[in-house]
Amino acid sequence: MRFLIFSCGVFYSSVNPLFSQVGIGLKNPQGALHVDGAKDNAATGTPTAAQAANDVIINKTTGFVGVGVFNPQVKMDMRSAGTENALGLNTTTMNAVDAGAGAVRYDVANIPVGPKIEVSDGMVWHKAYIAPQKAVVVARKISTQSIIPNSATNINNWNVVRDMSNSFDASSGIFTAPRDGTYTFLLTFNFNGAVINDGSRVESQFYNTTTNTVLASVYKTFGQSMTGTADDANSTRSTQAGGSSTVTLTLLAGTKVATRLWHNLVSSGSVELRVTTNPADPTNPDDGFNNLTIIEH
Known part of the structure; x- marks a missing residue:
């Protein structure tokens, strides 16, 4: 009733x-x-x-x-079909012992100063930590690009395979550090065949585009090409220059880093990077030579 x-x-x-x-x-x-x-x-x-x-x-x-x-x-x-499922918390002046293990509070004043959630273990208030999505970039080069001698050139127009934090601009080839931290850059490169100078070199540069400074550089030297001199029996031979470079950098949030290449492989003109003519075919003999991986630690 x-x-x-x-x-x-x-x-x-x-x-x-x-x-x-x-x-x-x-x-x-x-x-x-x-x-x-x-x-x-x-x-x-x-x-x-x-x-x-x-x-x-x-x-x-x-x-x-x-x-x-x-x-x-x-x-x-509180897991309803509605969209207002937030839980409102406020601060407390109770110590962790009095609040008891499992108590949760919102805190701003205690060190580090700023908004945070804290959990009591019965003795101490601990900051609740949520790991951010770390930056992971995997990109490959599938468009032709010439690297001009005696002038470092940004490698741009990348094909992005993965960018976990949307930190990489594929068009410009510029990576922006999402937060203060340590980042490892791994670059592999390969040029088309050319008659290269004896004792020539390629320099990989990791370049801060804001301050216009080279943060790190790696050198590769080459001297195996036959250039047509008497020492080479007046014969020439085309040689492909390539290699890999790995650097680990400590960056501040917002730092912009571009990957560049410089070389003096030939006396004049330029040498193009070796890229595939068919990006959809992983078995293409020119596929997979120029790659960039960036990992946040």
């Missing part, structure tokens, strides 16, 4: 004495205590997920509290 109590026409409650269920703002409570905040539940039947989103219910068997949830799975369950 149910009884309705009206007060000024704006409030009503229902009680089911047989099941000891109390409803506020509705006639068909679904738990030991059921509050319909928007008073939009139907008179009969189970409310919809949208109707439940503004309800508070205490499960009649477990005593668990559901906020927008009819069947709470933990003592306080």
